[in-house]
Amino acid sequence: MKEPGNLESVQPLNDSEGSVPKAPTPEEATSEIPDPIPPIPEGNLTRELLLVTPLYLLVPVLFAALALIWDIELEIGWILLGAAGWLAALFLRAPVSLIAQRLVSNKENIQKVVILSSGPAEELVRLIIILVTAANLNLAYAIGLGWGGIEVLYALVNGFLIASLLKRTDDEALQAKEVMERMGLLQAGTKPLYGVVERLAVTALHIGFTLLLAFQPLLVLITIPVHSFINYAFITMLRLRVPITIIMLLLLALGFIAYALGLAAMDIP
Numbered sequence: 671m672k673e674p675g676n677l678e679s680v681q682p683l684n685d686s687e688g689s690v691p692k693a694p695t696p697e698e699a700t701s702e703i704p705d706p707i708p709p710i711p712e713g714n715l716t717r718e719l720l721l722v723t724p725l726y727l728l729v730p731v732l733f734a735a736l737a738l739i740w741d742i743e744l745e746i747g748w749i750l751l752g753a754a755g756w757l758a759a760l761f762l763r764a765p766v767s768l769i770a771q772r773l774v775s776n777k778e779n780i781q782k783v784v785i786l787s788s789g790p791a792e793e794l795v796r797l798i799i800i801l802v803t804a805a806n807l808n809l810a811y812a813i814g815l816g817w818g819g820i821e822v823l824y825a826l827v828n829g830f831l832i833a834s835l836l837k838r839t840d841d842e843a844l845q846a847k848e849v850m851e852r853m854g855l856l857q858a859g860t861k862p863l864y865g866v867v868e869r870l871a872v873t874a875l876h877i878g879f880t881l882l883l884a885f886q887p888l889l890v891l892i893t894i895p896v897h898s899f900i901n902y903a904f905i906t907m908l909r910l911r912v913p914i915t916i917i918m919l920l921l922l923a924l925g926f927i928a929y930a931l932g933l934a935a936m937d938i939p
Contacts, residue, residue, distance in 0.1 A: 715833040722862045726826045729869045730819035733877060737815070740938050743808045744815065752816025752880070755799050759792040785905055789898030797883055797890045805884040807936045814880030818873030825869055829862060867918045871925030875900070878925070881932025900924060
């Protein structure tokens with residue numbers, strides 16, 4: 671699934687001085703919506719991540735089980751090919767990041783450029799693999815499963831790195847935490863259960879997109895912008911403090927719509 675400023679304190683007028691109540695901003699209004707899963711205290715985040723690690727690892731197992739229900743044969747070689755494809759797409763984004771750092775000074779804008787590049791990088795690599803292998807249903811599903819599965823591991827490792835960062839108090843770590851807070855990344859990063867939901871949705875999306883490209887390669891003209899849009903919208907909603915529950919429900923809906931469309935395209939009821 672992507673500089674720190676100082677806020678000047680303003681002394682508000684009290685009611686006796688004739689002040690008019692200030693209307694809440696959109697961010698303040700959304701923050702009032704209760705969240706069923708509170709953020710984990712920084713010191714406990716590593717322990718909570720360890721507890722939910724089995725749930726992360728069950729995500730690809732779930733989709734493998736669904737494949738068995740529909741008599742889809744999965745070969746480990748094709749699953750590993752999907753994982754390699756995701757890694758190749760990740761490396762392709764490195765030059766984009768370097769170019770953005772030369773042209774853009776703001777770290778948040780650099781992150782936006784990298785996020786928007788995810789669609790072209792991943793979908794073009796996915797298309798190349800599909801075309802080279804002449805993927806059928808079994809092969810395409812396995813590739814998509816490997817693609818989503820390696821990203822589950824990446825997200826889990828990234829979660830532990832965030833937990834380690836939150837424990838640090840040096841200037842570099844504090845600056846990184848403030849940037850992450852401004853972008854809303856800590857809203858999800860400190861709630862491991864939401865990470866499991868995100869992986870569930872994104873894995874469904876990867877399998878669905880892979881099946882769609884196996885059905886019709888020209889659909890890459892749709893999957894590229896949709897992929898970039900979903901990633902950018904996800905980060906934008908986090909930054910705007912949209913309740914994380916709403917974000918995850920939207921992501922789940924999009925992921926399983928893509929999954930259902932992919933299965934339907936390959937004539938799976």
